[in-house]
Amino acid sequence: MSNKEFRERIREELEEIKKLGLYRKLRTVKGLNFSSNDYLALSSHPRVVKALSYSLAGATGSRLTSGNVNHEILEEEIAKFKNFPTSLIYPSGYQANLGLISSLCKKGDLILSDELNHASIIDGCRLSKADKIIYKHNDINSLYEILEKNHKNYKNIFIVTDSVFSMDGDIANLKEIKKIADEFSSVLIVDDAHATGVLGDRGRGSFEYFKIRPSDNTIVVVTFSKALGCQGGAVCCIEEVREYLINTSRAFIYSTALSPALVNAVLESLKIIKETDIVKRLKDKVEEANKILLRYKLIEERREVPIFPIILGELTMKVSEELIKNNIFCVGIRYPTVPKGKERIRVSITLNHKKEDIELLAKKMKESILKFSS
Ligand SMILES: Cc1ncc(COP(=O)(O)O)c(C=O)c1O
Structure with a gap:
């Protein structure tokens, strides 16, 4: 295979991925981050950051x-x-x-x-x-x-x-x-x-x-x-x-x-x-999120952990793009990570979120869902 043929083959395969609506791209987080697994907000905790400098x-x-x-x-x-x-x-x-x-x-x-x-x-x-x-x-x-x-x-x-x-x-x-x-x-x-x-x-x-x-x-x-x-x-x-x-x-x-x-x-x-009491504080935060997301009818049942799947099927990527444009970082999850038809926005809640942040996310998400489903 020549260099040109090799490049062509990769391009064709990428085109195929795009046609299937499965193209992935890297993004840098901007605004409120609702896609992080940093549930206890320890990645930026001053004691944790300081501890990093103690060794090789x-x-x-x-x-x-x-x-x-x-x-x-x-x-x-x-x-x-x-x-x-x-x-x-x-x-x-x-x-x-x-x-x-x-x-x-x-x-x-x-x-x-x-x-x-x-x-x-x-x-x-x-x-x-x-x-x-x-x-x-x-x-x-x-x-x-x-x-x-x-x-x-x-x-x-x-x-x-x-x-x-x-x-x-x-x-x-x-x-x-x-x-x-x-x-x-x-x-x-x-x-x-x-x-x-x-x-x-x-x-x-x-x-x-x-x-x-x-x-x-x-x-x-x-x-x-x-x-x-x-x-x-x-x-x-x-x-x-x-x-x-x-x-x-x-x-x-x-x-x-x-x-x-x-x-x-x-x-x-x-x-x-x-x-500290951070584990208990996270549980309280999850309860707060449950109340808000249930009120906006974005979820149907209470969750015990800070992961809230909002299953939107084919609307997922449109809603996610709109939220990201509005500085609410909430990525869409597609096949093969989740089954076809079960595409979703996976909202994760951390101790960095204030009640107003979760309220804002719910409001903007609801507006965006209504906009794209009408
Ligand atoms: C359930 C589960 N197991 C394992 C992993 C892999 O962990 P890590 O990101 O530390 O490689 C992840 C993270 O993506 C996960 O969600």
């Missing part, structure tokens, strides 16, 4: 070479925060899911994955040589039936689910899923990306919320990039799993360790969560 900017190598700096201090803290024996840090939440699932689930094993799981879980499943079956979203009967039919054919079975689904803001029925995992002697992997700092009275995540005690067959993935306001991820697990991942997980072994400066920042975020 770069880790200088993989954890197994020169990159093991202050990471074990954070691993101990994260494990305590989540009530697990230990944890292992990855440079991102994406890598944590990918690295965990692709190395732990092997040929001859079975993975059962919720149909709305995050892309990092899906990609981890794709890399794994285990068999995979997708169960209906948060559907306990679907999960049970699949297990009853298949469990005798496999030595190891892994059930994988988000705890809070990132695009819908609903919560997996973990109490029942854990019971099923125990009944079928399988391992339960829970992605607590949007639950950490959010769910449970102390913000410890889904296990605190459901009062589930971690056991040998439970693994929880944490991301530092949402409510903790930083970057990176961790797998909370038993010692044997940590040791196994250090020895086999390619996303861990072959990537430079998380920046030590960020490790310090995450440690500070955890301290703030433990020392």
Whole structure:
């Protein structure tokens, strides 16, 4: 293929993406930001920002070479925060899911994955040589039936689910899923990306919320990039799993360790969560948003977490563009991130929002929906 042919091919494929209405472009946030996962507003907290300067900017190598700096201090803290024996840090939440699932689930094993799981879980499943079956979203009967039919054919079975689904803001029925995992002697992997700092009275995540005690067959993935306001991820697990991942997980072994400066920042975020009432304040903010969005009939039911999907189908991108023009940054979410016909504006609420901001968002969104649907 000549240089010209190569460029032509890329252009044609981009045209195809545009024709399908799926073209993505980068934007810089302007105005009120309702698309951020910084639920506790920790990314700009003075103590977190200051903590960034306490250590090296770069880790200088993989954890197994020169990159093991202050990471074990954070691993101990994260494990305590989540009530697990230990944890292992990855440079991102994406890598944590990918690295965990692709190395732990092997040929001859079975993975059962919720149909709305995050892309990092899906990609981890794709890399794994285990068999995979997708169960209906948060559907306990679907999960049970699949297990009853298949469990005798496999030595190891892994059930994988988000705890809070990132695009819908609903919560997996973990109490029942854990019971099923125990009944079928399988391992339960829970992605607590949007639950950490959010769910449970102390913000410890889904296990605190459901009062589930971690056991040998439970693994929880944490991301530092949402409510903790930083970057990176961790797998909370038993010692044997940590040791196994250090020895086999390619996303861990072959990537430079998380920046030590960020490790310090995450440690500070955890301290703030433990020392202050920010988790409670976020819950109050979510209640405030519920009242406003229900009053404007933008949502039909109360939400427990700061994620509010406003499902607008084909109006989504028009409404989103109009809001962005009006300095309300609220991006539209399309296929393949969400199913066709379920395109939406995913409103996320953070402690940076005042009541008037949420009022303004609701008013402008309602006006824009009426304008484009008439
Ligand atoms: C449910 C879920 N899991 C994992 C990730 C990946 O985390 P990170 O952004 O830290 O790579 C995300 C974020 O996009 C997410 O929403």
